[in-house]
Amino acid sequence: xxxxxxxxxxxxxxxxxxxxxxxxxxxxxxxxxxxxxxxxxxxxxxxxxxxxxxxxxxxxxxxxxxxxxxxxxxxxxxxxxxxxxxxxxxxxxxxxxxxxxxxxxxxxxx
Amino acid sequence: xxxxxxxxxxxxxxxxxxxxxxxxxxxxxxxxxxxxxxxxxxxxxxxxxxxxxxxxxxxxxxxxxxxxxxxxxxxxxxxxxxxxxxxxxxxxxxxxxxxxxxxxxxxxxxxxxxxxxxxxxxxxxxxxxxxxxxxxxxxxxxxxxxxxxxxxxxxxxxxxxxxxxxxxxxxxxxxxxxxxxxxxxxxxxxxxxxxxxxxxxxxxxxxxxxxxxxxxxxxxxxxxxxxxxxxxxxxxxxxxxxxxxxxxxxxxxxxxxxxxxxxxxxxxxxxxxxxxxxxxxxxxxxxxxxxxxxxxxxxxxxxxxxxxxxxxxxxxxxxxxxxxxxxxxxxxxxxxxxxxxxxxxxxxxxxxxxxxxxxxxxxxxxxxxxxxxxxxxxxxxxxxxxxxxxxxxxxxxxxxxxxxxxxxxxxxxxxxxxxxxxxxxxxxxxxxxxxxxxxxxxxxxxxxxxxxxxxxxxxxxxxxxxxxxxxxxxxxxxxxxxxxxxxxxxxxxxxxxxxxxxxxxxxxxxxxxxxxxxxxxxxxxxxxxxxxxxxxxxxxxxxxx
Amino acid sequence: xxxxxxxxxxxxxxxxxxxxxxxxxxxxxxxxxxxxxxxxxxxxxxxxxxxxxxxxxxxxxxxxxxxxxxxxxxxxxxxxxxxxxxxxxxxxxxxxxxxxxxxxxxxxxxxxxxxxxxxxxxxxxxxxxxxxxxxxxxxxxxxxxxxxxxxxxxxxxxxxxxxxxxxxxxxxxxxxxxxxxxxxxxxxxxxxxxxxxxxxxxxxxxxxxxxxxxxxxxxxxxxxxx
Numbered sequence: 001x002x003x004x005x006x007x008x009x010x011x012x013x014x015x016x017x018x019x020x021x022x023x024x025x026x027x028x029x030x031x032x033x034x035x036x037x038x039x040x041x042x043x044x045x046x047x048x049x050x051x052x053x054x055x056x057x058x059x060x061x062x063x064x065x066x067x068x069x070x071x072x073x074x075x076x077x078x079x080x081x082x083x084x085x086x087x088x089x090x091x092x093x094x095x096x097x098x099x100x101x102x103x104x105x106x107x108x109x110x
Numbered sequence: 111x112x113x114x115x116x117x118x119x120x121x122x123x124x125x126x127x128x129x130x131x132x133x134x135x136x137x138x139x140x141x142x143x144x145x146x147x148x149x150x151x152x153x154x155x156x157x158x159x160x161x162x163x164x165x166x167x168x169x170x171x172x173x174x175x176x177x178x179x180x181x182x183x184x185x186x187x188x189x190x191x192x193x194x195x196x197x198x199x200x201x202x203x204x205x206x207x208x209x210x211x212x213x214x215x216x217x218x219x220x221x222x223x224x225x226x227x228x229x230x231x232x233x234x235x236x237x238x239x240x241x242x243x244x245x246x247x248x249x250x251x252x253x254x255x256x257x258x259x260x261x262x263x264x265x266x267x268x269x270x271x272x273x274x275x276x277x278x279x280x281x282x283x284x285x286x287x288x289x290x291x292x293x294x295x296x297x298x299x300x301x302x303x304x305x306x307x308x309x310x311x312x313x314x315x316x317x318x319x320x321x322x323x324x325x326x327x328x329x330x331x332x333x334x335x336x337x338x339x340x341x342x343x344x345x346x347x348x349x350x351x352x353x354x355x356x357x358x359x360x361x362x363x364x365x366x367x368x369x370x371x372x373x374x375x376x377x378x379x380x381x382x383x384x385x386x387x388x389x390x391x392x393x394x395x396x397x398x399x400x401x402x403x404x405x406x407x408x409x410x411x412x413x414x415x416x417x418x419x420x421x422x423x424x425x426x427x428x429x430x431x432x433x434x435x436x437x438x439x440x441x442x443x444x445x446x447x448x449x450x451x452x453x454x455x456x457x458x459x460x461x462x463x464x465x466x467x468x469x470x471x472x473x474x475x476x477x478x479x480x481x482x483x484x485x486x487x488x489x490x491x492x493x494x495x496x497x498x499x500x501x502x503x504x505x506x507x508x509x510x511x512x513x514x515x516x517x518x519x520x521x522x523x524x525x526x527x528x529x530x531x532x533x534x535x536x537x538x539x540x541x542x543x544x545x546x547x548x549x550x551x552x553x554x555x556x557x558x559x560x561x562x563x564x565x566x567x568x569x570x571x572x573x574x575x576x577x578x579x580x581x582x583x584x585x586x587x588x589x590x591x592x593x594x595x596x597x598x599x600x601x602x603x604x605x606x607x608x609x610x611x612x613x614x615x616x617x618x619x620x621x622x623x624x625x626x627x628x629x630x631x632x633x634x635x636x637x638x639x640x641x642x643x644x645x646x647x648x649x650x651x652x653x654x655x
Numbered sequence: 656x657x658x659x660x661x662x663x664x665x666x667x668x669x670x671x672x673x674x675x676x677x678x679x680x681x682x683x684x685x686x687x688x689x690x691x692x693x694x695x696x697x698x699x700x701x702x703x704x705x706x707x708x709x710x711x712x713x714x715x716x717x718x719x720x721x722x723x724x725x726x727x728x729x730x731x732x733x734x735x736x737x738x739x740x741x742x743x744x745x746x747x748x749x750x751x752x753x754x755x756x757x758x759x760x761x762x763x764x765x766x767x768x769x770x771x772x773x774x775x776x777x778x779x780x781x782x783x784x785x786x787x788x789x790x791x792x793x794x795x796x797x798x799x800x801x802x803x804x805x806x807x808x809x810x811x812x813x814x815x816x817x818x819x820x821x822x823x824x825x826x827x828x829x830x831x832x833x834x835x836x837x838x839x840x841x842x843x844x845x846x847x848x849x850x851x852x853x854x855x856x857x858x859x860x861x862x863x864x865x866x867x868x869x870x871x872x873x874x875x876x877x878x879x880x881x
Contacts, residue, residue, distance in 0.1 A: 009741075009744070012740050012741060019736075023730050026876060027725075033879060033881040038879045039877065045872070046872050050868050050869070053736060053864060057740040067685050085363045085700055087433065089707070091429040228667075288690050295686055300682060326690050329690075330690050330694035334695075334697030335697060338817070347787045348813065349813055354810075355810050356810060364701070
């Protein structure tokens with residue numbers, strides 16, 4: 001049988017309860033000033049929720065390797081896009097803009 | 111009368127049922143789920159767009175005979191190069207080999223009855239036609255003048271032309287690529303015949319697989335970029351408009367995230383075709399099978415890491431520029447590996463110069479030139495000099511026309527006997543290949559020189575000193591145009607009058623040659639099983655007549 | 656009739672076995688979801704970039720959104736994912752009545768989500784923070800948005816409408832798919848050996864849920880509420 005094993009009802013309920021607790025947690029955390037960690041906590045909890053849905057509701061836990069590769073590839077390519085775009089914007093200005101070029105002024109490089 | 115009725119059915123009765131004669135009528139074509147018929151639907155559509163796009167190129171080359179412009183207003187010239195780019199890239203080159211040859215051959219080569227999702231396959235053709243209709247609407251209603259790259263904020267705010275239908279057309283067509291890529295990946299993973307292991311697959315399939323990765327992971331980003339462009343132009347919300355707080359470079363990042371890998375969508379399938387043709391006409395096993403296969407996948411992955419080399423002079427950070435430059439050099443490695451391996455396959459082979467082989471040899475030379483000039487452009491400092499000149503135009507035409515179109519035509523000649531069951535006139539085919547090779551070089555080599563001398567691209571006028579090279583280029587373009595018309599004529603002729611090809615006119619290996627030409631509706635009379643490596647020409651020679 | 660649908664498995668002509676067909680379908684939907692990741696990924700990239708560039712404006716604008724409605728909607732959507740997961744289980748275990756009931760429940764929850772989302776959109780019109788069409792916040796809203804710059808606040812609402820709108824569009828498509836599924840379930844098409852359509856639609860539905868799992872913190876929680 002190619003189909004996945006049938007996940008016990010109990011597992012689904014536990015995952016669902018965990019998800020609801022996490023919603024409450026992440027909403028509550030927004031009311032506490034954690035400085036830059038507000039974003040980290042919010043995205044960290046979102047990541048955990050995503051993993052719960054992926055692993056149990058979407059049966060990734062019981063899937064074959066090919067499905068894992070597909071899921072990881074999607075995440076990897078998304079990080080490529082975000083990472084390389086940010087690499088550009090964050091490293092701008094590391095070298096100060098050169099003075100406007102003019103034909104009369106001699107080059108100022110040492 | 112009586113002889114006509116008694117004689118006419120006879121050849122038909124003698125012809126076994128195949129995918130072409132199993133059903134008749136327009137319904138059997140427009141509602142077909144047979145991958146071979148869908149491939150032919152694509153063939154007709156992309157040929158149409160090829161000649162439309164070609165017509166724009168002809169008008170441009172006529173215009174550029176005179177330094178002051180011989181034919182059209184500058185505004186019209188802007189539309190000519192834009193429509194040429196859009197149609198050739200999105201409606202001819204990207205679907206060319208995957209949707210025609212890939213659609214036809216992927217199931218045949220792995221020994222399957224069809225692709226995994228035949229209905230999605232047909233849907234992809236309809237989506238393609240819908241996208242094409244939007245783009246043709248924009249052509250008829252005045253065209254677009256933004257360049258095929260749709261750079262913001264010009265396209266989003268200032269351009270006074272049909273940006274929206276053209277962008278929507280490309281947006282829609284993207285989904286047809288995604289469906290094709292999805293179909294190929296699933297088919298190659300799940301539908302291989304018994305014994306067809308990954309390392310027994312023809313290399314064409316490796317290249318199709320690599321191309322599909324780009325289709326699936328790259329195209330949606332272009333879609334979202336064009337979607338945002340569309341919203342920006344309609345609502346002027348400011349995502350790409352500096353005056354409203356946005357950033358135009360974000361568009362370029364999203365655009366090139368797809369559009370650089372798109373270059374490999376065009377060239378990888380052609381590389382796959384060459385990997386089939388070269389061993390067949392050298393009567394040798396291909397040199398370094400695994401390396402070629404893996405280099406296809408390596409190109410697909412690396413292609414996503416280099417897009418910033420299109421943005422060296424746009425204000426992108428210099429540090430990122432350095433990284434993108436280094437990564438761009440890395441893509442050259444798997445490409446060069448392929449060229450070395452094809453050349454090593456030729457070494458001591460018993461080479462015959464049939465038409466497909468002429469295209470393949472042309473491909474190897476022209477692709478090498480296009481690839482090496484790409485290294486000039488991947489270097490930061492040379493790129494500052496050459497960016498926006500005809501050097502760029504010449505470089506990517508060596509890849510796109512010298513590479514991808516040569517590969518496509520080579521593949522069409524190689525598999526035409528399989529597709530149609532008929533042979534084309536070999537002497538005409540060799541003549542056309544020679545004409546195309548000469549015409550191509552005469553058109554685009556002068557453009558390298560023009561770019562090196564500093565002539566910028568996308569201008570309707572140029573200084574008089576560049577006229578000689580421009581006239582040379584235009585003369586070459588007319589030769590090239592003739593060269594492209596000849597195959598159109600003899601392919602059409604051969605469908606009716608060509609000699610019967612038989613299942614394997616080239617004595618080639620591969621499952622697609624073990625079934626009749628044209629193949630039956632379900633591809634194989636008996637389910638095939640594979641016990642040999644690909645390209646086993648050494649052992650197969652005895653069986654050749 | 657009863658023996659007909661006890662073991663009725665559709666195998667399309669291109670497949671050799673029901674296993675092959677099932678695996679192809681599952682792989683197909685996962686690859687499609689990878690495509691969707693990149694589709695939303697472009698928007699997420701743009702949002703992340705502009706949030707980084709114009710943080711004060713984005714934080715101020717995100718506080719305009721109604722966090723209670725956002726949290727309730729998140730819970731609603733997660734519940735619909737739960738019922739969807741149970742529907743797949745009901746199909747696997749061939750409980751036809753439960754399957755139909757759970758599918759109806761999933762659709763209802765999806766509709767509630769869209770209703771709340773629609774009400775939130777309505778609120779944005781009341782507050783005059785709809786980019787381009789009606790962007791003229793007044794009174795308290797204006798006072799909260801002005802320090803970060805109205806232009807960049809407008810950019811936040813652009814992303815808010817694009818991202819939630821695209822997500823809502825996926826929800827609507829999902830509701831259509833669920834409806835077709837319900838009709839097929841009522842026609843007793845599924846059984847323990849053939850339930851791939853339920854599974855595939857479920858995967859799509861969970862994916863749309865995951866998108867929202869990220870949209871909620873990115874749009875509603877980002878600036879903090881303290």
